[in-house]
Amino acid sequence: MTRLVLPPQATQVGLAVDIAAFAMHGGELRALLVQRGELPHARDWALPGGFVQPGEELHEAALRELQTETAVQLEPRHLEQFYTFGEIGRDPRGRIVSVAHLAVLPHGTVRVSGGGHTLGAEWLSAHHPPRLAFDHQAILTRALLRLQLRLEYANLALDFLPDTFTLPELQGVYEAILNRQLDKRNFRKRLLAQNILTPSGERRSGVGRPAQLYRRAKNVRVAAL
Amino acid sequence: MTRLVLPPQATQVGLAVDIAAFAMHGGELRALLVQRGELPHARDWALPGGFVQPGEELHEAALRELQTETAVQLEPRHLEQFYTFGEIGRDPRGRIVSVAHLAVLPHGTVRVSGGGHTLGAEWLSAHHPPRLAFDHQAILTRALLRLQLRLEYANLALDFLPDTFTLPELQGVYEAILNRQLDKRNFRKRLLAQNILTPSGERRSGVGRPAQLYRRAKNVRVAAL
DNA sequence: TGACTTGACGTCCACCTGACACTAACCCTA
DNA sequence: TAGGGTTAGTGTCAGGTGGACGTCAAGTCA
Numbered sequence: 064m065t066r067l068v069l070p071p072q073a074t075q076v077g078l079a080v081d082i083a084a085f086a087m088h089g090g091e092l093r094a095l096l097v098q099r100g101e102l103p104h105a106r107d108w109a110l111p112g113g114f115v116q117p118g119e120e121l122h123e124a125a126l127r128e129l130q131t132e133t134a135v136q137l138e139p140r141h142l143e144q145f146y147t148f149g150e151i152g153r154d155p156r157g158r159i160v161s162v163a164h165l166a167v168l169p170h171g172t173v174r175v176s177g178g179g180h181t182l183g184a185e186w187l188s189a190h191h192p193p194r195l196a197f198d199h200q201a202i203l204t205r206a207l208l209r210l211q212l213r214l215e216y217a218n219l220a221l222d223f224l225p226d227t228f229t230l231p232e233l234q235g236v237y238e239a240i241l242n243r244q245l246d247k248r249n250f251r252k253r254l255l256a257q258n259i260l261t262p263s264g265e266r267r268s269g270v271g272r273p274a275q276l277y278r279r280a281k282n283v284r285v286a287a288l
Numbered sequence: 289m290t291r292l293v294l295p296p297q298a299t300q301v302g303l304a305v306d307i308a309a310f311a312m313h314g315g316e317l318r319a320l321l322v323q324r325g326e327l328p329h330a331r332d333w334a335l336p337g338g339f340v341q342p343g344e345e346l347h348e349a350a351l352r353e354l355q356t357e358t359a360v361q362l363e364p365r366h367l368e369q370f371y372t373f374g375e376i377g378r379d380p381r382g383r384i385v386s387v388a389h390l391a392v393l394p395h396g397t398v399r400v401s402g403g404g405h406t407l408g409a410e411w412l413s414a415h416h417p418p419r420l421a422f423d424h425q426a427i428l429t430r431a432l433l434r435l436q437l438r439l440e441y442a443n444l445a446l447d448f449l450p451d452t453f454t455l456p457e458l459q460g461v462y463e464a465i466l467n468r469q470l471d472k473r474n475f476r477k478r479l480l481a482q483n484i485l486t487p488s489g490e491r492r493s494g495v496g497r498p499a500q501l502y503r504r505a506k507n508v509r510v511a512a513l
Numbered sequence: 514t515g516a517c518t519t520g521a522c523g524t525c526c527a528c529c530t531g532a533c534a535c536t537a538a539c540c541c542t543a
Numbered sequence: 544t545a546g547g548g549t550t551a552g553t554g555t556c557a558g559g560t561g562g563a564c565g566t567c568a569a570g571t572c573a
Contacts, residue, residue: 074342075302076303077299078299078374078383117299118376119376120374144372146369147346147369147372147387149303149340149346151344158303158342162372229520231520246563247520248521248562248563249562249563251522253560253561266570268570269519269571270519270572271518271520271570272519272568272570272571273520274519274520275521454551455552456551472551472552473532473552473554474530476553477530478530493539493540494539494540495539495540495541495548496539496540496548497537497538497540497550497551498538498550499551499552500551514573517573518569518571518572519568519569519570519571520567520570521566521568522566522567522568523564523565523566524565525562525564527560527562528559528560528562529558529561530558530560531556532555532556533555533556534553534554536551536553537550537551537553538551539548539549539550540548540550541546541549543546543547
């Protein structure tokens with residue numbers, strides 16, 4: 064085979080991935096953020112992410128960075144590439160192109176800890192995050208939009224909850240993601256009509272009337288981003 | 289300011305853009321393809337595209353490549369980045385990441401000519417293209433899906449037509465993009481209800497009953513991808 | 514036991530969508 | 544000039560969807 068070389072005008076750039084990972088926490092939609100330990104933007108909050116290594120696929124890099132920076136282990140199906148940020152000047156270190164990924168964290172993956180070059184990792188408000196490094200606010204905003212779009216078709220919300228859950232809890236997830244209130248009755252009607260929930264038979268007590276517990280119906284395909 | 293350097297593990301990759309450009313031609317949806325003049329995949333058909341140059345934004349690179357390879361001059365608003373293809377091995381020359389763009393060619397931009405390193409440029413069937421180089425078939429397929437999605441909300445179809453057009457012509461655009469037949473009466477109902485068309489008063493003769501000519505209504509924002 | 518809290522439920526209306534068949538206007542040819 | 548060919552143009556009905564809305568039910572707790 065003929066020896067092939069890159070043409071000289073091919074720009075060499077740094078290739079990175081960033082991950083906007085979401086979960087429910089305290090009845091609120093939260094994003095997984097890390098506090099940077101290095102320049103540039105040391106001590107600022109940022110999305111987890113980093114450089115793709117040679118021989119590594121984009122989604123592999125995203126999973127690895129998530130793992131090392133926040134100790135979150137994620138399955139590939141919870142990850143979706145959604146936009147690539149390549150603007151000149153977005154990173155002071157040079158031309159760095161970042162392929163941004165959206166991640167939905169299944170309930171239980173919530174324990175995080177800093178690692179790698181970070182000072183720590185935390186779940187912070189997705190709709191009102193602190194000041195973010197680089198162009199990460201733009202990335203987060205776009206990720207939220209995508210998440211809201213996805214919510215409509217895929218039965219994505221179930222991933223935010225444990226195996227069994229009540230309808231009001233599920234509604235809470237929708238409201239947290241969409242950032243607006245929904246009507247109780249219409250919500251039930253819609254969700255139950257989809258036949259993706261089966262009552263577990265048990266009920267959950269608390270304040271007020273106990274709620275029926277549901278689980279994902281047997282034949283329902285798990286949501287893939 | 290502290291001197292910043294890229295960390296050593298940062299993968300340097302070739303950064304490219306590819307463009308899936310669509311137009312109507314002969315009552316059919318067509319994609320703009322070029323015949324490669326160089327290895328690899330010499331003489332194969334491919335999407336127009338190429339390497340991003342230093343100091344060049346992604347969308348600028350896309351517009352430039354389109355211009356040099358196909359002589360098509362396009363406004364930025366007709367261009368939308370939609371997915372990034374970065375799989376290892378997608379290009380035999382090494383790690384090359386391509387940011388794929390979707391382009392809608394306004395009517396009249398149809399004259400093309402080969403240029404750059406290509407043997408020629410042509411409008412070929414979008415739904416049944418020839419064998420394509422690299423992973424360009426996957427890119428094209430994804431672009432088509434995005435185009436179909438976009439068609440629903442944005443009033444994207446108008447860009448495929450000249451200033452004045454008939455309703456049957458517009459319906460033809462929808463059908464070509466969606467790749468299925470639509471009902472005349474329902475189509476008219478839907479489109480006219482949107483108040484984005486105004487009758488020009490004139491009519492177009494041909495075979496059969498002359499059709500009313502319409503134009504884009506005054507206050508309608510032009511579709512932006 | 515009564516007040517409070519939260520869950521559960523049904524109806525109505527507006528709107529949208531899709532299915533469906535006939536008439537109208539023009540051209541061309543015999 | 545009459546008739547056939549061809550395409551444009553129109554309305555109705557049924558079913559489904561989505562949103563607005565109030566009331567009763569089942570617990571907890573003081």
